[in-house]
Amino acid sequence: MRTRTALLAVLACGALAATSACSVEKQSDGAGSGSAASSENCGSGKDFLIGMSQANNAEPYRQVMNNDIETAAKAVPGFTVEVADAAQDNSKQVADVENFLTQKINLLIISPNEAKPLTAVVKKAYDQGIPVIVLDRKVEGDAYTAFIGGDNVAIGRAAGEFYAKTLLPDGGKVIEIAGLPGATPAAERAQGFREGIKSNPKIEIIASQPADWLRDKGQTVADALLKAHPDVNAIYAHNDPMAEGAYLAAKSAGLETKIKFTGIDALPVPSGGIKAVQEGRLAATFQYATGGREAVDLAKKILVDCSKDVPRSTTLDTMQVTAENAAEAYTKLGGV
Template identity: 60%
Template sequence: MNRPRKGTFDVRRTITATACLMLAVTACGTTSQNSGKGGPATQAKCEGPGGKYVIGMSQANVAEPYRQRMDDDIRAAAAKVPQFEVKFADAAQDNAKQVSDVENFLTQQVNLLIISPNEATPLTAVVKKAYDKGIPVLVLDRKVDGDSYTSFIGADNRDIGRQAGKYVAEKLLPGGGKLVELKGLPGSTPAQERSEGFHETLGTKVQVVATGVGDWLREKGQQQLDAILKANPEVDVVYAHNDPMAEGAYLAAKAAGRESKIKFIGIDALPIPSGGVKAVEQGRISATFTYPTGGKEAIAAAKTLLVDCKQVEKKQTLPTQLITKENAERVYREANG
């Protein structure tokens, strides 16, 4: 009987282990997503086109039209991927409920988590928990703290704020004037970044006479401006962090007989009958900025991870566009085919 020379077995074992490591991404059926900063890798169980995958979608609040559209975009995109089943949860703007929603998805052992966090800090720990468990996590639209997630998909809110500030300073109030800012939910990153960017380019001629917090909701935007106008009857522009709050502010101004003297700016530009593009076209809002939901991009990333067994970028920045009376009708028509 021929016996291997001393040391041969150890060499073969080392070669075999090395080969398996080199082939782990493809032959071993996983795709590794590293945080890029020394954090744990996310191992997406990839069975290729023959696999079946359950995706958990944790939504901050479907009372906002933008978030309902995001869910609709995810459904439409997922319907084109036969391997996918998507389960939805609505946190109803409640941080504790959203944490519980994600925990439930982890108990159900979903293959991938998509989350649009209500607020950043309260959702950070549970997102990290999912990521550390090896579940790919796609953070959509609103950020969490740190980088314990697979990929962030969303527009540049600070840049949108800068564009809005520049539009006010150069187009609406070049000689100066009085402005009210209606902010979104304070703990959400879009609200913070849309405000910070706005003030970077607003300049010194425009006076911010009041700010209000409308929590992204139309009725709260209306309530906030109603109270503000009673204390500040002279207002030239309202900058709202989203279109529903801008529409609510318009209603408050109309009730006070001031709607023709105040210009309104929003963000989202949903191309639906009740959305911001139509509001601009019909003259209630002076301008808005497109803010893609990222729904189809999230499903595309999920397909890359789970079906194609490939990596995705840590950050995907979606484009935005200024919508005014000059291009609103065309944008709406093109968006709806």
């Protein structure tokens, strides 16, 4: 899909809602060949082709990420953004990036399906002198220009602390529905959650199984786990769609009022996690900003402003959303 777009010049952190912030790590002096566009390949008044390699357009979070990129890219003549959907297929995403290289893109934005399988092709683009912005999920090594994403360990830890202090203060049994194996956020959200619940030794994770970020698979996985563990007290899902799927499975089993559900994403859209909290299906969700607007702003700095001083890493903050602040959070995070 090719859309003629232009770029909204927003500050990398200021594009977030007032309740959110970000931290940046500056580019090191030893950056590689794709650290910035060369002077002859950047500047105002030029045409630029940006390839956006998306892991899976079927996930609501990624649909919002794409929308954020396209919405932010509406003010600078000369920008063209082409989005390729890998449909959760590593080999297709590699082929998508190879195709972008054939098209002579000026910059690559990529949200990898999994880290290891995408590392080599990202390095190939970077080594060819193409600036690469890695968005949301990481690759291995450091052959890229910049990474933008949330601190998934911190987000998981915040969820774990919420369980330990608020959701299950007297302890209880928890089922974890994890993201796609091989995707860095899944491992990091699992790690952080375990760190967060350490303060309450009465909380026990009795089962953990991946559902690949998908609502339908989350429902299927939860259905099987609930049959094996009908006495569970809460379900911690690595994203809101899987949490919603787990809720539906529990409802089918007549257990939805006995089990508490939490997710991650907090998308400010009618089908997102914030509304699920407001409507009582989820006890909480934790914001995971898409970084789409920040990626576009960074692309402008590299391609139009010819900046060589770009942040090596931008970490987007999170916020906890419960029934007490859901309405306010929905508005502040841009919901309509």
